[in-house]
Amino acid sequence: MKLDRIHHVAYRCKDAKETVEFYTRMLNMDFVLAIAEDKVPSTHEPDPYMHLFLDAGNGNVLAFFELPTKPEMGRDPNTPKWVQHIAFKVKDRDTLIAFKDHLExxxxxxxxxxxHSIFHSIYFFDPNGHRVELACPDPREEEMLKRLDAVKWDMLEEWSRTKRAPQHAAWLHARELSKDGVEAP
Structure with a gap:
């Protein structure tokens, strides 16, 4: 028994129309579906909502709920803004830079x-305050992922015991240049 893939990821939004316009204009997503009802199908709770679905590419769907009868949405005050985010992969660094230029x-x-060594990212917030990341692979991604794969269980075990950052992959953010100016692995 194994999962096939994520069907969709859902977030709350402040304004359905503004959210659709942002994702279609800024990230070139297609608006694929809207569902609006006065009662929640799973709980049967009377609560009008607008549920939006956007095509994030390759069968990935990003969804939003606008909930006009609920208190204004907020964030978990104990979680830093940089932690909770959604990341989308782009083809390469040129595409990443093109998105950065377009957004700005x-x-x-x-x-x-x-x-991030294995990939490169930009970050921004959507109109709802959700942090969004666009990431492209580093040309050496495959090699570095193999190195990380070899130490993942040891790192997890050490973290579980100590709650301190294990140093098995300290090389990841500590790129050094060799004498000839080439990055050392």
Whole structure:
């Protein structure tokens, strides 16, 4: 028994129309479906909502709920803003830079490009306050993922015991240049 893939990921939004316009205009997603009802199908609770579905590529669906009768949405005050986010993969660094330029040209504040060694990312917030990441693979991604795969269980075990960052993959964010100016692995 195994999962096939994520069917959709759902977030709450402040304004359904504004959310659709942001994701279609800023990230070129297609608006594929809207469902609006006065009663929640799973709980039968009377609660009008608008449920939106956007095509995030390759069968991935990003969904939102606008809930006009509920208190204004907020964030978990104990979780930093950078933790909870959704990340989308883009083809390459040129595509990542093109998105960064497009977002900034449309007034969106963008953080990055951040080099995570195995991939490179930009970060920004949608109109609802959700953090969004766009990431592209590093040309050496496959090699580095093999190195990380070899230590993942040891790292998890050490973290579980100590709650301190294990150093098995410290090389990931500590790229060094060799004498000839080439990055050392």
């Amino acid at each position: 040209a449309n007034g969106v504040d963008v953080l990055g490009v951040t080099d």
